Amino acid sequence: MAEAEATTPRARYRARVREEIKEHAWEQIATAGASALSLNAIAKEMGMSGPALYRYFANRDELITALIRDAYRGLADAFAARAEGGTDPAGLADTLRAWALESPHRYLLVYGTPVPGYEAPADTVRITSEMMSVLLEACAGAETPADSGSADVPSFDAYLAEHRSWAPSPEAPPSALRRALVFWTRLHGVLSLELAGHFTGMGFDPAVLYAAEARALTEGR
């Protein structure tokens, strides 16, 4: 998953055990959620005693932070891979949904309720910026005619033109900034509610809603 290629045997062993711990952690998260993640239980599963695990992760939060970091990294890689062969928002929307459904708990760990003690490392900010760069390129490349179809769009674009410190590329037009932002918030809105089970029993397929929202984005609405 991450942090491989170590030089010395000890460092390699250490990296290997860390990966194994994280694998067990993902299993626990998938079955009982992040709040029920137990270092003790992981250690027992791996055939070693509880405190031994603290050699590899200083505390619970550090393990969770590593998991979140890996998840971010994986999503960013998926985005980059998709952008490789022609980049457009609809394709990224598919990639995002596939990544989310592949492991709902992983998605919710990254974008769901934050754990109280957790502090996002500078690393994740950089990775987010990476993804935003790909997304912005896709949004800038697919300009739409309906962009100025409503009165409020120009005013928000004007606001973003003056509040774009979060945008990696300085040449992206404000409309691309706006489209990137709403790509994020709208698709997350559908995914988040779907994965949290708020659509169950409502009698419609969330995938259809997601597709409609994704289409609306690519068509500039």
Place this chain on the structure above:
Amino acid sequence: MAEAEATTPRARYRARVREEIKEHAWEQIATAGASALSLNAIAKEMGMSGPALYRYFANRDELITALIRDAYRGLADAFAARAEGGTDPAGLADTLRAWALESPHRYLLVYGTPVPGYEAPADTVRITSEMMSVLLEACAGAETPADSGSADVPSFDAYLAEHRSWAPSPEAPPSALRRALVFWTRLHGVLSLELAGHFTGMGFDPAVLYAAEARALTEGR
């Protein structure tokens, strides 16, 4: 907050203590999140010993369930109150945001990452239906000219026309169903990311983004 008016003195005392427990629970949730909620700590704060609290809530999950139920109830009441004096989506959007910001953890408790084992009581389904009713009325009352501005909208409307078992009112047009759904998902998308802190340090005001999305909804985009 809830379940008041009891007949016998004992029942009244019991209800009173339950409310007091919930108040302390909300305080804890507001400061440290739901995962850090401790029945023991609440009991101590109330001047009684830990296990005494189990007379009022069988376990932790039952307390949390009661909190979620009350939160749902509160949001539905806020929606109903807003709809009292003229109902339109923009007003409901303001109400939703105000409710969310009033207690971010409360919002995340309802709409954030669910605990895997947790099963929502039938009660919340009914309350959701209540809110949806208000929302649908607001959406139906504010039809917009731009509704058919894009090719995908009619197709999604057609889909919803055949998958509307979740809609409380049978007379609402499919376009109102669609607008109610995206009201929910889009605004939740912004709120969820904002409350989880994903916008911090990005240099723009989430309120502006939220307002833009809310305006886009009322203008049919």
Place this chain on the structure above:
DNA sequence: GAATGTGAGTTATAGCTTCTAGCGTAAGCG
């Protein structure tokens, strides 16, 4: 090659948590 240092794993322990069992008591109910 021997001495030294580093790091993994152990048990013991403190302090926290949820939750059960069993007991006394005080209050409401008939």
Place this chain on the structure above:
DNA sequence: CGCTTACGCTAGAAGCTATAACTCACATTC
């Protein structure tokens, strides 16, 4: 006024995070 019900208590089991102190194997260095 007596009986019952439900409240609150202490004790305790089982689990968790995390620290401390110790052993032992491996790696490095002299």
